[in-house]
Amino acid sequence: MSHSRENIVVVGGGVAGLATALRLAPLPVTLVVAAPLGAEAATGWAQGGIAAALGPDDRLDLHAIDTLAAGAGLSEPEVARRVAAAAPEAIDWLVGLGTPFDRDAEGGLALGLEAAHSRRRIVHAEGDGTGRVVLETLTRAVRACPSIHVMEGWRASELLPDAQGRIAGIAARDRDGRTLTLAARAVVLATGGLGGLYAATTNPLGAVGSGLALAARVGAVLRDMEFVQFHPTAMAVGGDSERAASGGPAPMPLATEALRGEGARLFSSRGERFMAEVPGQELAARDVVARAIFAQLTAGETVVLDARLKDIERRFPGVAALCRAHGLDPAVTPIPVRPAAHYHMGGIRVDAAGRASVPGLWACGEVASTGLHGANRLASNSLLEALAFARWIAQDIAGEEAAPGTPRAPAAPRPGSPARAEIRALMDRQVGVVRDAEGLASAAARLRVLSARDGCDLSLVALAITEAALRRCESRGGHFRADHPAPAALARHSETRLAVPSSDAAETRQVA
Incomplete structure (x- = not known):
């Protein structure tokens, strides 16, 4: 089975893949997703929001400055400024698709505060349900878009170059072992992160960096692979289990950073508020908070997040539901927490248009290294980055006249890992x-x-x-x-x- 060489293949069903497919309309797109559309994507578990300098006391350059400070010297200034400037349009685009963002009493967008942000600039939907709500909105739009053909239950197994080395298609495999080849004028990888490589993670267990491996095997340059962000406040309830099926429920539910933005505090089992003397306290950069909690755990302490806030059920319904599912009432009992692998700052090196180092290949979202996140992602910049680059990638592909040759024949499928x-x-x-x-x-x-x-x-x-x-x-x-x-x-x-x-x-x- 093969598709037209005029087709564009997008791999991945999170916000990056869905937004890219929509931005490419009316060009013909085949969206390849390993699960039913809208399922098994880390986007749906994102409790934070989308960072955007929209408040009267905020400016685009302040958002960029906060991004650069969090990135610890490796965020690229021009990328930070460009992405910050893209935020208002991205929010407007989502509103136009029908995303029901939370509003204040005057009807404006309600803006929250998260760690290492100098202003309230986090746009939310249903409190801590932003990722799920945005994913549902984009999924509906993709289903309704006539130029997008969705292939559910298929996983990209190989990128296929032509005789000149340009990516000209993919090989894909379904759960029954059937394989097919899809020819394409362009391939966009939007395959997400790699938290599933770690025993303690907030990510779907299927997030093991498969897109990175696909790109590496055709010679693409990967950048800053060592930079893995560990979310400091994964809920230490029940631990991780290999019993969870790949892509099933997150092995460690997340206590969103927004809780700390609204006053939740960290305490050791001795009752010590150990972040009190740290610059930024509980709202220090994620790596700082994660190491402080890790030090307490290494010393034999347990750590809890005291989130006994007013109206937690209304303001953070997702967290409250996760706590109840594990026998906790967060309005009464502090939440046990620990760091867990959460986000990968590194990825496939791409340029300002999302192009990888191999012709014919683009990357969007967590799988890409755009220069925005540097050594440490600023909270709620990830959905923004995916939305911004989805538009720029679509514009780049639409303006290109390259005609790839015939994709080479795929190799035998690689085995799963017994280890x-x-x-x-x-x-x-x-x-x-x-x-x-x-x-x-x-x-x-x-x-x-x-x-x-x-x-x-x-x-x-x-x-x-x-x-x-x-x-x-x-x-x-x-x-x-x-x-x-x-x-x-x-x-x-x-x-x-x-x-x-x-x-x-x-x-x-x-x-x-």
Whole structure:
């Protein structure tokens, strides 16, 4: 089975994939999603909102400044300014599609506060249900769009170049093992993140960096793979379990950062408010809060978030429901929390139009490294980034006249990973919140063995993260080295690509 070479293939059913497909209309788009549309996407679990400088006391440059401060020297100023400037249009576009954002008494957009933001600028829907509401709105719009053909239950298994090396299509596989080839004039990867590589994560367990592996195997450059953000306040209720099916319920539900923005406080089991003397306190950057909680846990303490706020049921219905599902009443009992893998700042290196280093390939959302997030993502910038780049990618593809050749024949499908549980435990233990050379080297050695043995996506992506972390002998943003606790004098990106695109041996280097 094959589609027309005039077709555009978008892979992924979260906000990045759906928004890109819609922005491409009326061009013909095939949207390839591994699950029923609107399901199994991390977007739906996003309790935060969309950052936008809309308040009377706010400015676009203040939003950009906050983004650069959180990015710890690796956010690119021009990208930060450009994305901040795109926020009002993105919100207007969503409103035009019917997104029911929360409003204030005067009918204007209600703006919340989150960590490391200097102003109230977080646009929400149904309190802490923004991701779900936005995903539902975009899903309805995609279903109603005649130029979008949705293929549900199919997973991209390979990017297919033509004889000149331009991406000319994909191979896809369904759950029954059937395979097909889709020819395309352009391919957009919007496959999400990689939190599922960690034993403790707020992400769908199917989020294991599959898009990164697809791109790496055709020679695309990956950037800043070592920067993984650990959300400080995942709910420590029931822990993680391999029993959860891939893409099933999040193994660790999230206590949104907005709770701390509205006054919730962190306490140790000794009753100490350990963030009180830290600059920014509970609203310090996520990496700072995550390490502070991790230090308490390492010392044998437990940590709770005291979120006994007025009207928590009304203001944060999602959190309240998650707590009740685990036998907690957040209006009465503080919530036990711990850090968990949440967001990947690194990804496929793309330019201002979302183009990867391989012709014919674009990337949008968490799978991409745009230069916005740097070493540490500012809260609620992720949905904004996806919405902004979806528009720019669509404009770029629409203006291109490239005619790809015939895609090469796909290779045999790669196997799943028999070492999934081992990889997740290894990453949590040795490539987590706090790292050091001994643990990273040991993890890299084991992952090389697994990668050579299995040749699967999980070991490839985990190894790329680990080797990049081992080479970055400093602490910066989400990457903390106990043996190198200070940042280097010069902030430098790292770049990773496979030594030979058809192999799983990666080469990482730092660049200015």
